[in-house]
Amino acid sequence: MNQKIPEYLYEKGNITRLIIYTALFALIFINIYQPFDSRNWFPVSEVMYLVFSSLVILTGVLVVLVSRIIMYHYARRNGLFFWQYALWILTEIFAMAMFYTLFQNIVLDDQRLFSDMLRQSIINTSLVLLLPYSILWLYFTLKDRNKKLAILSNKVPDKEQHGKQMFNFRDEKRELRFSVVENEVLWIDAADNYAKIHYQNKGRIATFMIRNTLKKIENDFASTSLVRCNRSVIVNFDRVKILRKEQEGIFLSLDYESAPDILVSKTYADKVLARFSEQYSG
Numbered sequence: 001m002n003q004k005i006p007e008y009l010y011e012k013g014n015i016t017r018l019i020i021y022t023a024l025f026a027l028i029f030i031n032i033y034q035p036f037d038s039r040n041w042f043p044v045s046e047v048m049y050l051v052f053s054s055l056v057i058l059t060g061v062l063v064v065l066v067s068r069i070i071m072y073h074y075a076r077r078n079g080l081f082f083w084q085y086a087l088w089i090l091t092e093i094f095a096m097a098m099f100y101t102l103f104q105n106i107v108l109d110d111q112r113l114f115s116d117m118l119r120q121s122i123i124n125t126s127l128v129l130l131l132p133y134s135i136l137w138l139y140f141t142l143k144d145r146n147k148k149l150a151i152l153s154n155k156v157p158d159k160e161q162h163g164k165q166m167f168n169f170r171d172e173k174r175e176l177r178f179s180v181v182e183n184e185v186l187w188i189d190a191a192d193n194y195a196k197i198h199y200q201n202k203g204r205i206a207t208f209m210i211r212n213t214l215k216k217i218e219n220d221f222a223s224t225s226l227v228r229c230n231r232s233v234i235v236n237f238d239r240v241k242i243l244r245k246e247q248e249g250i251f252l253s254l255d256y257e258s259a260p261d262i263l264v265s266k267t268y269a270d271k272v273l274a275r276f277s278e279q280y281s282g
Contacts, residue, residue: 005085008144009137010075015068018136023061025132030057056103063096064129093129097121147219167221169197171211178208182225186259188234190214200256227275230265243276 008014030053071080071088080088101118104110110117165182184199195217197208218228225238235252242253250264250272264272 004079008140022132026057026128060096067092093125097125177210185236190232229262235262
């Protein structure tokens with residue numbers, strides 16, 4: 001519980017998937033099982049019941065939306081321990097349960113004891129949230145494991161290079177297009193729908209263009225020496241020899257004389273500084 005949760009649990013894309021999936025699950029759940037005594041909320045036809053109950057459920061899911069936005073920004077700065085994540089989920093359950101209880105009590109004028117309604121709402125909300133959360137956790141874990149396997153397949157030893165590691169670059173269709181010794185790569189930059197791989201070859205800088213995005217390349221090589229520095233550039237950190245902080249920002253100098261200095265944008269500054277400190281400490 002004192003370990004931090006994996007980053008994929010609060011990635012922007014996964015948070016979006018969680019909110020959408022939870023909303024769909026809640027809509028199906030309430031219209032099939034009709035919890036919260038919801039069938040008595042609206043004395044209307046089945047179609048209108050579907051419309052009204054869906055609006056109420058979607059309003060409740062806003063609790064999850066707000067919660068995950070806060071989680072995203074907090075976790076990016078500080079990380080999130082497992083116990084904090086568990087407490088966060090319990091808070092989401094309680095907040096949504098409180099919303100439905102207040103809705104029944106104030107809007108629908110339900111005369112039952114508030115504590116009884118709240119207890120039942122907590123039980124129902126736990127089902128609405130914990131089932132999709134558990135399923136998505138398994139899905140995200142499997143997806144992350146597959147991504148790591150893909151990374152391993154992109155970094156395999158080549159006997160002809162005497163045990164050196166190779167970077168295997170694939171295009172947007174996942175077809176292998178270019179392989180190069182890891183330490184020969186200098187930097188990669190974006191060129192419209194292409195990425196230009198700049199590498200050292202026979203004492204000069206050569207370039208190979210591949211149809212792919214920097215984002216996909218960044219994900220493929222997430223656990224390697226390739227590090228995103230700004231919107232348009234990925235640098236091979238094993239080739240970085242100098243980090244300079246100037247008025248214009250942070251610059252990286254490579255160990256190849258004719259290679260240009262790389263500007264680090266504010267978005268990626270913390271990540272680059274942490275990587276530099278980790279790699280060159282001591």
